[in-house]
Amino acid sequence: MGRYSSTLMTRLRHPWPKTVRLRDGDKPDKGRLDGSCNRTACQTPLAGREQWRMKPEYNPEQPHYCGTCARDFHNWDRRIGAPLRCEQVSEETFQ
Numbered sequence: 001m002g003r004y005s006s007t008l009m010t011r012l013r014h015p016w017p018k019t020v021r022l023r024d025g026d027k028p029d030k031g032r033l034d035g036s037c038n039r040t041a042c043q044t045p046l047a048g049r050e051q052w053r054m055k056p057e058y059n060p061e062q063p064h065y066c067g068t069c070a071r072d073f074h075n076w077d078r079r080i081g082a083p084l085r086c087e088q089v090s091e092e093t094f095q
């Protein structure tokens with residue numbers, strides 16, 4: 001157990017909720033493919049635009065984000081030397 005961080009252990013004991021819970025001010029399609037960016041302060045419409053998806057090891061719900069927010073995450077990930085947490089949704093999605 002020693003190599004697991006306390007954060008990860010907490011995450012394992014308290015798994016993410018199975019369904020996306022919307023809060024006041026959230027768009028109903030927040031975090032969905034072709035919906036709205038999952039970042040509460042952003043919620044940019046994603047249809048027809050660059051979209052990124054959180055990898056399942058970071059969030060099993062795999063919420064979607066706009067390119068601007070994904071790059072913000074990745075700038076932080078690079079700073080702390082962590083793997084990038086989002087992957088770009090493939091072009092085929094738009095066909």
Ligand SMILES: [Zn+2]
Nearest residue numbers: 037042066069
């Ligand atoms: Zn965004």
